[in-house]
Amino acid sequence: xxxxxxxxxxxICQRGTSLTxxxxxxxxxxxxxxxxxxxxxxxxxxxxxxQGSEATYESGFVIDKFxxxxxxxxxxxxxxxxxxxxxxxxxxxxxxxxxQETQYFGPGTRLLVL
Amino acid sequence: xxxxTQMEGPVTLSEEAFLTxxxxxxxxxxxxxxxxxxxxxxxxxxxxKATKADxxxxxxxxxxxxxxxxxxxxxEKGSVQVSDSAVYFCAALIxxxxxxxxxxxxxxxxxxx
Numbered sequence: 001x002x003x004x005x006x007x008x009x010x011x012i013c014q015r016g017t018s019l020t021x022x023x024x025x026x027x028x029x030x031x032x033x034x035x036x037x038x039x040x041x042x043x044x045x046x047x048x049x050x051q052g053s054e055a056t057y058e059s060g061f062v063i064d065k066f067x068x069x070x071x072x073x074x075x076x077x078x079x080x081x082x083x084x085x086x087x088x089x090x091x092x093x094x095x096x097x098x099x100q101e102t103q104y105f106g107p108g109t110r111l112l113v114l
Numbered sequence: 115x116x117x118x119t120q121m122e123g124p125v126t127l128s129e130e131a132f133l134t135x136x137x138x139x140x141x142x143x144x145x146x147x148x149x150x151x152x153x154x155x156x157x158x159x160x161x162x163k164a165t166k167a168d169x170x171x172x173x174x175x176x177x178x179x180x181x182x183x184x185x186x187x188x189x190e191k192g193s194v195q196v197s198d199s200a201v202y203f204c205a206a207l208i209x210x211x212x213x214x215x216x217x218x219x220x221x222x223x224x225x226x227x
Contacts, residue, residue, distance in 0.1 A: 042220045043158070045215075092157055100165075102146075105157045107157040108157040
């Protein structure tokens, strides 16, 4: 499996600001994803990050709120825009080598919005 | 629709007790099945997996068998340790769901010395 790192590991932000989370994978992967884990909850898929094109968002998530970039096969960013306390969550980057392959997760970014 | 259901927690056990966490899925076809574990303050780690019926995944003393007849993938460990305290997630990779990983709600396990 690829090694996945995320920066920052945690942050405390003020309402109305934006935070960009970086995800780096140590080998080229086909599929990258971003998930949100609200406190005490399971994981919810935000979007699939597509290399060189716009991300594919799940129902309930929009590009204006969660813009995503994926400039190459090893790197992606997720921005949480115009944050409110409801955005306080763990945001996890994930990768899968192929459609039927095992999916692996990064360590997560713990975000608290005041 | 496609879904994964697992028993709710928290599950509290004494050290060396037997652990079972039930997981069932609803899906068209035969998905690949996974158990992930999330230790406090960490991300998700793959614990074990099974890709076809009757496969048994195992790791770190944990086991789960893919049961097609009951659409289940229950997680078991014969003798838990305090270090097994974590949240466990069952997940299914469902082709009909666009090859997206579908998660159960998670089960928190607390092992007391």
